Amino acid sequence: MAKRGKSGGRGRSAGVVEVPKGTAPDGPVEGVYYIDTGDCELVADQDNSTGWLLKINGVMSSHIDLADPLFLDFEYMRWMAALIESRWPPSDASSAKLRGLHLGGGACSMARYFAAAYPDARQVVVELDGKLAEYVRGWFDLPKAPLLRIRVGEARAVTETLTEHTRDFIIRDVFAGAFTPRPLTTAEFTAHAKRVLAPGGLFVANSGDAPDLKNAREDAATIAAAFKHTVIIADPAMLKGRRYGNMVMAGSDVPFGDDPQLRRRLLGGAVPAHLWDDAQVRAFAAGAPVRHDEPVEPSIR
Numbered sequence: 001m002a003k004r005g006k007s008g009g010r011g012r013s014a015g016v017v018e019v020p021k022g023t024a025p026d027g028p029v030e031g032v033y034y035i036d037t038g039d040c041e042l043v044a045d046q047d048n049s050t051g052w053l054l055k056i057n058g059v060m061s062s063h064i065d066l067a068d069p070l071f072l073d074f075e076y077m078r079w080m081a082a083l084i085e086s087r088w089p090p091s092d093a094s095s096a097k098l099r100g101l102h103l104g105g106g107a108c109s110m111a112r113y114f115a116a117a118y119p120d121a122r123q124v125v126v127e128l129d130g131k132l133a134e135y136v137r138g139w140f141d142l143p144k145a146p147l148l149r150i151r152v153g154e155a156r157a158v159t160e161t162l163t164e165h166t167r168d169f170i171i172r173d174v175f176a177g178a179f180t181p182r183p184l185t186t187a188e189f190t191a192h193a194k195r196v197l198a199p200g201g202l203f204v205a206n207s208g209d210a211p212d213l214k215n216a217r218e219d220a221a222t223i224a225a226a227f228k229h230t231v232i233i234a235d236p237a238m239l240k241g242r243r244y245g246n247m248v249m250a251g252s253d254v255p256f257g258d259d260p261q262l263r264r265r266l267l268g269g270a271v272p273a274h275l276w277d278d279a280q281v282r283a284f285a286a287g288a289p290v291r292h293d294e295p296v297e298p299s300i301r
Helices: 075-087 109-117 130-140 155-161 187-196 214-226 260-267 278-285
Strands: 031-035 038-044 051-056 059-065 099-103 122-127 148-152 167-172 197-209 229-234 245-252 274-276
Touching (some): 051 130, 075 229, 075 245, 155 187, 167 187, 187 197
Parallel strands (some): 099 167
Antiparallel strands (some): 031 038, 197 245
16 A cells, blocks of 8 residues: 555654755665655665665655656556546547646656656646655656646645646545545545546545445545546455455546446456446445535634
């Protein structure tokens, strides 16, 4: 599960690399680096000579293959890519200028993938940690603006400022510990995301959960309340509540359709995944509450 933990207030550990402010790194170098929200660790992939793993505050976050931007090591990212490409085939000329918003940056693995799959796409990555964003740009030679912009800020706050109908897809992949922060999972936030999407757009969420699937059911209920059409992608063990892991959930204002090629692609991965249609998603979410923002306490004067 790609997720972000918190440093818990620990001091800078031995071996932390401190780069002077304003000095961008020139290519990846193994080590632990001090960032705005704690520390991150860059680790060479022992199974791939051009691969790099990024941990943030001790939690695995991202993988990058410097030689192949179209290689995604994390299964849930492959599922997201397959779903988006099913709606907008890269070979279709009308898909060329796809507009994407990524909430949660890490190593920008997904944005880098779509930049390669759709060379004329315009993407914005929202990353909370400004120092991490600076490192990632230096380490991984990401496409420059306007093809790929990294905007430093809190994901919900940024989403609320965006103009309506300006994104074809939004990917929510933000974690604090094992779960997505609540403000990014509520009906109010989802309404903002829906407003920003263009007609026919996709809201895609990485939903992490334990075997009880309580979080996943509430996530599904909230997305299903906002969108007329939904799907879930996950492996059978996760769908049956047999392990910790990730589900990919998506909502749209138009039907997903039945794409046999998408189903074959999902089944053909190292971890075969199933796709649940809208009826299955709503049955899964039945009885689960739709999440809402916590009420704001009135200030005492």
